[in-house]
Amino acid sequence: MTGRKQGGILAHSEERIQMNKKDALKGVLAKARALSEIPERSDEQNAELEGHMAEAKGLRNDIVRDTALDEFTTHISDEVGPDKPAADAKSEVALGYDGGMRGRPVMHADAKGWESTVKAWKSGDKGAKWGFDVRYKADVDNSVAEHGFGTGTFVGATPGDHQYDGVVSPFYYPGIIEPPTRTPMVSDLFAQGQTNSNLIRLVKETFTSADNNAVNVGGHGVAATAEGATYGAVKLEISPVDWPVRDITGLLPVTEDILTDIPAMASYLSMRLSKFVQLAEEGELVSGDATGNHLEGLLSLTDSTVDTQGGFDIDTAVLRLLARTYKRSFMDPTWVLMSPMVWAQYVTLRTNLNGGQGAFLSGVPSAAATRTIWGLPITVTPVVPDDKVLVGNPAEGMIFRNGGMRVESSTGYGTFFGEGLVAIRGKVRTAFAHFRPQAIGVLDLSS
Numbered sequence: 317m318t319g320r321k322q323g324g325i326l327a328h329s330e331e332r333i334q335m336n337k338k339d340a341l342k343g344v345l346a347k348a349r350a351l352s353e354i355p356e357r358s359d360e361q362n363a364e365l366e367g368h369m370a371e372a373k374g375l376r377n378d379i380v381r382d383t384a385l386d387e388f389t390t391h392i393s394d395e396v397g398p399d400k401p402a403a404d405a406k407s408e409v410a411l412g413y414d415g416g417m418r419g420r421p422v423m424h425a426d427a428k429g430w431e432s433t434v435k436a437w438k439s440g441d442k443g444a445k446w447g448f449d450v451r452y453k454a455d456v457d458n459s460v461a462e463h464g465f466g467t468g469t470f471v472g473a474t475p476g477d478h479q480y481d482g483v484v485s486p487f488y489y490p491g492i493i494e495p496p497t498r499t500p501m502v503s504d505l506f507a508q509g510q511t512n513s514n515l516i517r518l519v520k521e522t523f524t525s526a527d528n529n530a531v532n533v534g535g536h537g538v539a540a541t542a543e544g545a546t547y548g549a550v551k552l553e554i555s556p557v558d559w560p561v562r563d564i565t566g567l568l569p570v571t572e573d574i575l576t577d578i579p580a581m582a583s584y585l586s587m588r589l590s591k592f593v594q595l596a597e598e599g600e601l602v603s604g605d606a607t608g609n610h611l612e613g614l615l616s617l618t619d620s621t622v623d624t625q626g627g628f629d630i631d632t633a634v635l636r637l638l639a640r641t642y643k644r645s646f647m648d649p650t651w652v653l654m655s656p657m658v659w660a661q662y663v664t665l666r667t668n669l670n671g672g673q674g675a676f677l678s679g680v681p682s683a684a685a686t687r688t689i690w691g692l693p694i695t696v697t698p699v700v701p702d703d704k705v706l707v708g709n710p711a712e713g714m715i716f717r718n719g720g721m722r723v724e725s726s727t728g729y730g731t732f733f734g735e736g737l738v739a740i741r742g743k744v745r746t747a748f749a750h751f752r753p754q755a756i757g758v759l760d761l762s763s
Contacts, residue, residue, distance in 0.1 A: 619754055
């Protein structure tokens with residue numbers, strides 16, 4: 317059998333193997349895509365997805381590596397022969413694929429060790445060690461510019477870290493990974509409604525009495541009287557209270573190119589901007605000071621129930637606050653709000669045995685840490701300061717929104733159209749109406 321015929325058979329066999337690998341890659345990617353589209357995956361499905369990703373990465377690396385090796389082997393067979401000195405052979409090989417890059421990557425081999433490399437490759441030893449430099453030829457101003465694009469070494473069939481930099485196209489994990497972001501929780505503690513106005517107006521009734529405790533005594537002037545005696549005078553005050561709708565907004569400028577080049581970028585940026593606006597709204601619900609364009613948050617209520625920790629442990633201080641809140645509002649608190657650090661301080665309380673190093677009151681460390689206190693659920697969120705604990709009842713107030721969350725984009729902002737930029741803006745219009753501020757209890761841990 318002639319060398320040319322034998323080479324044709326080998327080439328056909330290797331081409332068939334390549335096709336099998338490509339078909340296998342398509343099948344694995346289809347399975348991975350189907351799993352990635354499941355909104356809430358189980359642990360087993362996540363493990364299966366990771367397995368498909370690893371398998372797809374290995375198949376893709378094999379396909380690209382084999383393509384590079386086969387094309388370089390062909391080049392050596394064509395350029396180097398028994399009657400042609402190896403030193404005269406071309407040392408640059410243009411690869412027949414672009415790896416998804418704009419331009420043409422090339423493999424540039426050093427002259428040193430060329431002859432031994434040729435012999436090894438012609439003998440079919442693809443495990444031979446061979447040094448090369450990968451460069452990138454790209455059109456720049458109608459000229460060809462050549463740039464260093466990394467170096468690497470082929471060693472057997474197993475790729476190492478950065479072994480094929482610039483030659484092997486990376487395998488991209490589906491989607492964009494967002495950084496850690498807290499989940500908005502405070503708005504879920506209250507009733508929520510819609511409005512088409514910019515103002516929420518409440519009509520509230522206020523009892524007045526000499527001792528400022530009209531709710532407890534039934535109203536100043538109401539008392540037991542003798543037959544025929546003059547009735548006591550009762551005074552009530554009813555007045556409107558306004559809660560304006562406030563705008564909470566954010567604007568994100570991006571280039572048109574990034575939205576065009578990365579199909580998933582538009583939805584990702586919209587999702588992130590919506591989350592930023594939601595977090596800003598939550599900050600207003602807790603800490604807004606009612607000045608300027610701010611909401612009146614829970615920590616700024618003028619008639620909330622306030623208490624201090626004093627010398628009590630957190631659990632005792634919270635119970636005292638629950639009692640005081642009920643005494644002033646006649647509404648039982650149904651939730652407790654605290655920061656992660658305060659919650660950790662609470663669950664690590666111990667009995668007084670062994671000098672305060674007894675058993676943990678919340679249970680053994682091997683069990684799940686409880687998120688309840690005095691039978692009430694604890695909402696843990698960093699939006700609450702580390703020196704405060706809040707308790708409350710959902711009927712204390714109501715959150716109104718005009719139109720809900722809106723995310724829009726336009727090139728008509730300022731000079732963006734001429735600069736190739738797009739403005740993505742997020743907006744929510746919110747009012748926080750407080751019906752009975754006495755039903756919100758605030759525990760100060762700093763004193």
